[in-house]
Amino acid sequence: MTRPTTKRPAAERPATRLQRWGGFVARRRVPVLVAWLAVLVAAGLFYPHVEGRLGAPDYSVQGSESSKAQSLLAERFPALGAEQGVLVFRSARLTADAPEYRRTVDRVIAAVAAHGAAPHSPYAGPGRISADRHVAVAAFAMSGSRADRAKKADELQRRTRDAAAGGPVEAYLTGASAITNDLSDAELRDQEVAESIGIPIALIALLLAFGAVVAAVLPVVVATASVAVCTALLGLLAGALNLDRFVTVVATVIGVGVGIDYALFMISRFREELARRTRPGVVPSRDDVRASVGVAVRTSGRTVLTAGLIVMVALGSMALIRGHIFMEIAIAAGLMVACCLVASLTVLPALLSLLGHRVNLGALPHRFRPADLTPGGASGPGRWSRWASVVLRHPYRLGIPALLLLGAMCLPLPTIKLGVDWGLASLTGTPSGKGQQIVATAFSPGAVGxxxxxxxxxxxxxxxxxxxxxxxxxxxxxxxxxxxxxxxxxxxxxxxxxxxxxxxxxxxxxxxxxxxxxxxxxxxxxxxxxxGLTAEYVDLSDETTGKLPLVVAVILTLSFCYLLVVFRSVLVPVKAVLLNLLATVAALGVTTQVFQHGLGSGVLGFTSSGTLQAYLPVALFALLFGLSMDYEVFLVGRIQEERQATRDDTRAIPAALDHTARQITAAASIMVIVFGALLFARVLELKQFGFGLAFAVFLDATVVRLLLVPAVMGVAGRANWWLPGWLDRRLPTAWKE
The missing domain is CATH 3.30.70 (Alpha-Beta Plaits)
Structure with missing residues (x-):
């Protein structure tokens, strides 16, 4: 049984800069909220223009052979264009020789030519009419930037549809840009479906975690505000950076998950501190509310800031890879995390200060509320404390099987094959998808590229x-x-x-x-x-494979150094880096087994292309490694805090787990729900991203955070906090409590 402690209240400790910042925001809550409201209104006014500013996906690799080939072709053979657009004509009843068929072909070609294209008539040369003479194609060159070609393809698709409307012959435009446009629309619909599924379920998880309606709604409000502001910002940058729909979908889903998680940590600590200062039946004073906000920012705010910066550092490491898609993901996801950080440290403390004890309105029955919210802070050891005690008594018996399980999950990774899936399976009902399918059947699947x-x-x-x-x-x-x-x-x-x-x-x-x-x-x-397109995908795969070890090394090194400064310990960052690496590699291994080898493809509703998206391993590693640090910093930070109060590791670990396990479980559940909702997407690359992120978070929050971390730290004991004096004197003191 855990003995009562005489822990010094956090509010009585010397105030840090973060705590003073929390107090400042609490006092200036009205101006802060008014400023955020103004920013939200501006973002809302700009939002309708965001879609029109997004470009086409760019899988090129700067300085690669395919990039040099494209430059040479544009310079010496401009008639070939940067890509080939293909007009596809088909009639089940008429053959290409029929006058009605010819009139439709001529009318469509004329409409397209009026917009600057120059299609070659199907009747002007061999190989443009199918063997059964029911399908004809007219190819033409498309030049300009990817964004220009995407806009031109959109207009040409409209002209094609209008010119053939009501006639006996179907007409479609297909090709790289036309397919990309329809794929972007499909990804937008997938995002809307994922949000409509994920957010309501996340609200239910929050309600169960907090035991109160207002507290449950607050993280969704803050996350939504963060995503709205950042989406507008990405729209402003879209033209200069050639951002596309896919990266904005990924960034939005990450923003929702991260924003809710960060708010959950902050609100949990605020409610705990407010309960500790409040006597039963007494409304807390304004000073108590402000002090609680300050402590929440000092503790959970420190966790959020540390975790967020690590995510951004991990994402920034992708700049080492020359592929444009990596730059897009790094910037879009990094900005989204930054917006969530800013909101968590500004608008959220202001809202908590404004709400005070009203954050607990709409409370569920007592048995569904967190145990540490008892007024006065009196609560005995809970089930998570008892679980931690079990782990500490049997660290090897429980820890070694967990390590073996993670190791087994890593086994498929050496078989990984990288490529780029065009997403044609999700475009069967679109004009470009229909056109591509007709061309593939009547001529050749590779005719458009x-x-x-x-x-x-x-x-x-x-x-x-x-x-x-x-x-x-x-x-x-x-x-x-x-x-x-x-x-x-x-x-x-x-x-x-x-x-x-x-x-x-x-x-x-x-x-x-x-x-x-x-x-x-x-x-x-x-x-x-x-x-050509295939060569571009090959170069992207080779660039990813070649630079992945360097990116991993940079992420591990920078994360270690950052955690060394934050926790003033050598073993804690070593343990964090190694366990996070193992969990991330395990998640990538399972993702490979599922999406490359097709395990469970029938259940998840996809057909394996035999590869993973070329950018997926690096992007997932950077994101997963950064996101997994959320729970690491939250848990270990609380262990450190409890140890500073008790000077006893065997009591600090169960006490910390008792205070954080519920939040970690809830936060992970929300991440799994939000990311897992992408499994309902029709576009394969979104399914891959969603599965990889959701499975990794689940693995990290259960096997790693609630089992391996307490087991390893329990075995290490006092060695957890060992730091040579000479190193301590040389480390920055900005994070030192």
Missing amino acids: PVQVVGCGGDAATGMGRLAAAAGGDRRTARVLPAGQSGDCAAMQIVLKERVDSPAASAFVRNLRSDLVPRAFAGTGAHVRVG
């Missing part, structure tokens, strides 16, 4: 001729389209029988670069570049 080869200098023409013969004889090739010469450069396009985003297409590009091109251009003296 041919592999491009450009060679300059030496005898490039001879080499290109040899390559055309070699590629034409490859069983994976549907057609070879020579693009001619421009000065000392020659180019060609290779249409594959495989989907642009398929593993087989990626394998062809690798074989093309490593074998076919070197043999064809041997002795010619030409410099050759292989480009």
